[in-house]
Amino acid sequence: MTTYYEEYSKVLVSVDCIIFGFDKDELRILIGKRKMDPGRGQWSLYGGFIHDNESLDEAANRVLYELTGLRNIYMQQVGAFGKVDRDPGERVISVVYYALINVKDYDVKLQELHGVKWIAVNELPPLYSDHNTMVALAHKMMQQKISREPISFNLLPTLFTLTQLQRLYEAVCGEKVDKRNFRKRIKDMDFIEKTNLIDKTSSRRGACLYRFNERAYNNAPNFKL
Amino acid sequence: MTTYYEEYSKVLVSVDCIIFGFDKDELRILIGKRKMDPGRGQWSLYGGFIHDNESLDEAANRVLYELTGLRNIYMQQVGAFGKVDRDPGERVISVVYYALINVKDYDVKLQELHGVKWIAVNELPPLYSDHNTMVALAHKMMQQKISREPISFNLLPTLFTLTQLQRLYEAVCGEKVDKRNFRKRIKDMDFIEKTNLIDKTSSRRGACLYRFNERAYNNAPNFKL
């Protein structure tokens, strides 16, 4: 292989992941205490350096898999962070992704093994380097996306109640919505289908369980929450 | 300085700029024939490798300045592109920005010097590497942004007519809008102020010139086009 660009200098590139989950009516992310210097012991996002033979998306998938043991996680790039001194160790450009998972899918053993915790986005401690900025941007982007694309289902179990879905929207967008109006809008979305299963875990009466129908969505993908 | 991350490998990082302009009722971008190998002679975005001592934003500003001679250009990051083989020369991660300029501000001599041309986004030739993908994404992001933030003014002269503004929206969003409805919406935006100047270059009767009042926008920044 010929090298064309040898006069230019190279830089370390890492991938940092903001993993969103929804639990106890709160939007949360996974953070842990940093296990390496510099910044050992500080709260931090989970990340890793990219390898020679993998794309950015592949690196993000690898990092997500390392941490959670899960594959095919919904994931979006947030952007690249490149201040010269953003990392106290050495210059590192970080490409940030956010991911959405159902907290129930993430094994508690693995969580403990990696020393990460679900913390509500509204109650985050100061994080390592510019990680708080990353989270703020990712959260904003996710808010916008969730109102135009059916990504909320990645944060919920396959079967969910309308109240769960509503609480999720409220947690993500940070404002309460009217129950009747919310349900009216959901009814107009043909890709959210009612099953005839009932969830009785959260009320005596029981609530209908719904599910996302991807095929129906692809046929008529219009919605605006 | 201690090196903390020496076991990880580094990679070339470039910055590519999608420079939008508005001319003859079309949204256009600056592209040129590539002057280096590999890909010499192919149509391409303008870009450059980042330096050790500059942030990504600074690199983008530098590249924009090199090309246009302009400072303080409105600029937004689009994201990082990182497929392993995206560049036929060597692995390069590219961080993409879009920028908005008023075509009149860009000296034609400089254009010729750099061999770049304004080409309508709807009539782009195949570009080097993944540059077409970059443009498509940048265009989409800009479309969304222009409907929520007053960035259109960066593509127009300080003083502009409502017809110019309308044509710009139509060009960016790719659909015609109703003249009366458009003007009604503009009237509700207090930060677009009418001057008592008249532009007679595009009609016998003359059209009122308007200007963006940034201060007024910061006081009451609500709009949705």
Add this chain to the structure above:
DNA sequence: TCAAAAGTGTTAGATTTACACCCATGA
């Protein structure tokens, strides 16, 4: 005098918001 762009209001329809009560059940 006429061609060409500027400018201007109204109305019907669609969408959004606000709002309160009954239901089913297990403890």
Add this chain to the structure above:
DNA sequence: TCATGGGTGTAAATCTAACACTTTTGA
């Protein structure tokens, strides 16, 4: 029997979309 969360409809207000003619002026 009662406390708890589940489920439902209507009306007013707002917003959106469709639509056509008059004005000005330079050539």
